[in-house]
Amino acid sequence: MNFFLVFQNKSFREEFSGGYLWAPKQNKFGQTFHHWNDMRNVSQGDVIFNSYNGQMVSVLIAKDDCKEHERPVGLDELDLWEKDGYMVEAEYINLVSPINYKDHMDSILQLQGEKYAPFNRAGRGNTGYLFRVTAELANFLFEIIERKNGHTKEQFFIHPITDKQVITEVEEGLDSTAVLDNTEKDLIIKARVGHSRFKNALLNKEMKCKICGVSDSRFLVASHIKPWSKSDNQERLDVNNGLLLCPNHDSLFDRGLISFNENGEILISPSLDEATKVFMNIHDFIQIQLTYQQQYYMEWHREKFFTFSLKTL
Template identity: 30%
Template sequence: MREVSPGDIVFSFVATRMHAIGIAQSFCYECPRPDEFGAIGQQWDEIGWRVDVRFKTERHPMRPKDHMATLAPRLPDRYSPLQQNGNGLQQVYLTELPFELAEELARLMGRPILDLVRGHRVAETLPETGSPNAIAIWEAELTRRIETDPSLDNTVRQTLINARRGQGLFRERVMAREKYCRVTKVDRPTHLRASHCKPWRDCVTNEERLDGENGLFLTPSIDHLFDRGFISFQDDGELVVSPVAHAQSLNKMGVPTDQRLNVGRFTDRQRYFLNFHREHVLLQRS
C-alpha cells in the first residue's frame, strides 16, 4: 500500500474474475478500518492504510483461469497474485505486477485497458481528493470524543484540540526545544509551525499529543512535506527524502535532493517519535 502512487493502475480480482480496472488517485495514508467492513477483518488493526482509487467496472469480467497458458509464464516467483492453476492466493491482498503480466492481463481485458497500461492513453487522475477529507473526518471524530469525554475539564479539552492545529500548549512546548526550522533555518516564530512527528490522530495518550518532543518547528512548506510523508529524518539528523517525492518541487521548496543534509541531533524522546514517523508516515517505494 505504501508503494502506490497517483496514476498507478490497479486490477481488481474478485471471485476468480477481473471485475474492474482502477487508477490510484492518492498516495497511501493512514485511516481507521471502515465501519462498513462489519465483522470482516476483525483481526486487522483498528488503524490501517488507505489509497483512493477510481474504479471502472468491466461489463464482461475476464477470467484469468481460462488463459493460464499465456499468463502462467509471466507470473512472478514471489508475491504472485495467482497460482499456476489460475486461482487467487488468499494471503495476497495487494501486490506489484511485473509489466509483462500487467500487459497480458490488459490485452485480455480489451484494447482500451491495454492502451492505458502501455501509457498510450492518459489516465484521468484527481489531486489526492480523497485523502484530506478522510483524514479530516477521522480527526473530527477524535475531536468529538475529546469534547464529550466527561473525565476532561474544559481547559484540557481546548488544550488538546488546539494541539491538533499545532497551537497552544503544544506549540509552547515545541518552542522551548526547537528554535528554528531544521531545514530552512528560519527562526522567526511567526513563520513557523509546530508539527507533530507522531500525528495527533495516532497518539495513544493525550500526553503524547501535548509532548513538546513530539514536535518540530517547520516553515509551512517543510511542514507540508513532513506531514504528508514526503520527507523525514534519521535518528542522527540525516534528512530522508521519500522515493515518491517530486525532486524538482522539493528543490524549489528548499529541500536538497541531490546532496546530503544533516539537520542536527535529536533527543532520545524525539528519536522515539521520529521512528514512528519513518515507519508509518514516510511514503515508500520499491
C-alpha cells in the first residue's frame, strides 16, 4: 500500500463532489511533471491525505487503480488544464476537526522522504498536485487523526468497492441460483449500486448518527426515511431521503417504532417499555434538526409508518 498527499486548493470542491482525483498529463507547453505523473502509481486501497488551504480536511481511499481519463466536466469551468489526464476514483472520508499541517511541521519535515516530498525545508507546501508520503509520515498523520477525530488507522485500510465490482459480485452471486430473470437481476444490481452511492453521499453530509452521535462509519447505516420499497427511483437515490443512524437507532426507525414530528422532536411507540428505551438509548427529549427536504420524507414516515404501527398495537 502506498501513501500520498494531494494539494487540492483550486479543485477541492469539484473533486470532492465528484468523488475523484484528477491531474492532466501535460501543460499546454507539453511539459510533464512528477506531481502529475505520480497519479499512475496510485492503486486501489492506497491512502491519500489531502491539503486544502493548509489543512487536512479529508482522507481519501483509492477505489480503483489510476486510469487515463479526460478532464471531468466538473473541472471544465475552472479551465486551468489540458484535457488528457489521469483519474483515480476515491472515497472521501471527512475529518470533523481539520488538521493544520503547520502545527506539526517539525515532525513532518523529519519524517517525509527526500524525493518528491510534499513540503519544502521552510515548511511550505511544494508547488504541484500529488506528492509521496513515507510510511513513517503516514503513521504520524494517522496518530494525529486518531487523537483529533477518533478514526483509527485501520478504518482507512479498507478497500471501498467500485460500482463495477458491486455489479460483478452480484452477478456472480446470482449465477449460482440462476432462477432470476434479467429484469430482476437488473433491479437488484441497481439497488446495490444505488445504496453504496447513497451511503457515501449521506456520510459526506451527516458524518454521524443523527440521534446519538456515533461516528465510526463501520457501524453507520444509511436508512431511508421513506422506505426503499415505497420510494420511486428518484426518491431512492435522493440523499435528502436518508438518515444516518447507528444500528440501534436504525432498527427502531426502520420498524416505525420511532419517528419525528415537524419540529424534529422524537415520537416513541408506546409499545416500547422503559427498560428497552434505556438500553436502546432513546428518551422523550431527543430532538433532531431536519432540513425542509428531509421534512417532506419524514411526514411520510410519521403518517404512513409510525402512526400505522400504533394502530396495529
